[in-house]
Amino acid sequence: MRGGTFITIEGGDGTGKTTLIQALALQAREQGHEVMITREPGGIPIAEAIRAIILGTENTAMDARTEALLYAAARRQHLAEKVMPALRKGAIVICDRFVDSSLAYQGYARGLGIEAVWEINRFAIEDCMPDLTLYLDLDPEVGLARIEQNGDREVNRLDLEGLAFHRKVREGYKLLESQFADRFVTIDAAMTPAQIADNAWQHLKPKLASR
Numbered sequence: 001m002r003g004g005t006f007i008t009i010e011g012g013d014g015t016g017k018t019t020l021i022q023a024l025a026l027q028a029r030e031q032g033h034e035v036m037i038t039r040e041p042g043g044i045p046i047a048e049a050i051r052a053i054i055l056g057t058e059n060t061a062m063d064a065r066t067e068a069l070l071y072a073a074a075r076r077q078h079l080a081e082k083v084m085p086a087l088r089k090g091a092i093v094i095c096d097r098f099v100d101s102s103l104a105y106q107g108y109a110r111g112l113g114i115e116a117v118w119e120i121n122r123f124a125i126e127d128c129m130p131d132l133t134l135y136l137d138l139d140p141e142v143g144l145a146r147i148e149q150n151g152d153r154e155v156n157r158l159d160l161e162g163l164a165f166h167r168k169v170r171e172g173y174k175l176l177e178s179q180f181a182d183r184f185v186t187i188d189a190a191m192t193p194a195q196i197a198d199n200a201w202q203h204l205k206p207k208l209a210s211r
Contacts, residue, residue: 004087005207008098011136012169013159014143015189016196020136021094023197024204028092033208036086039096041074044081050074055156068106068117075099076124084128092208099125100133100176108172109165130183132207134200135173138189140166
């Protein structure tokens with residue numbers, strides 16, 4: 001049984017997930033909560049090694065099913081080694097991406113099927129689903145332009161995909177919004193960072209009050 005709160009931040013590339021995560025963590029800590037920030041794929045050495053394979057720009061020949069399986073493998077190890085122990089200790093875990101990314105990117109945009117990718121991940125995550133998922137919605141053209149302007153951000157294999165692929169990703173997230181309406185909240189990422197953080201906090205706050 002877990003006593004913590006599992007929050008995931010989703011969105012296309014360049015939507016401001018990292019900025020939002022830092023703002024939410026700061027606000028939660030100021031209110032006395034223990035917060036752990038992590039990311040997918042990655043967060044621990046084994047998953048970071050898998051991340052390097054998945055996102056390496058030299059691996060453009062990677063098969064879509066291979067990609068989906070690697071994400072699920074990294075997710076399982078990350079959960080078992082880092083996320084689940086933190087939740088059992090009662091911490092707030094804020095994770096940059098989780099299973100919804102696989103469903104939107106590999107399931108929908110890659111054409112593997114949302115249900116097929118969900119089955120792979122159901123085995124990986126057992127019943128460890130987020131208490132709240134905040135999805136940052138933005139026109140992919142705007143998000144990719146932000147990435148191009150940010151010289152500090154890593155350029156990965158998914159950044160090499162065309163605009164059409166990223167538009168498919170957005171369509172995939174829209175489908176997930178209705179499929180997981182009980183935990184899925186959409187936030188307009190065209191707002192200022194402060195407005196996004198305030199909007200997100202209003203959705204997160206009730207989850208923390210119930211702890």
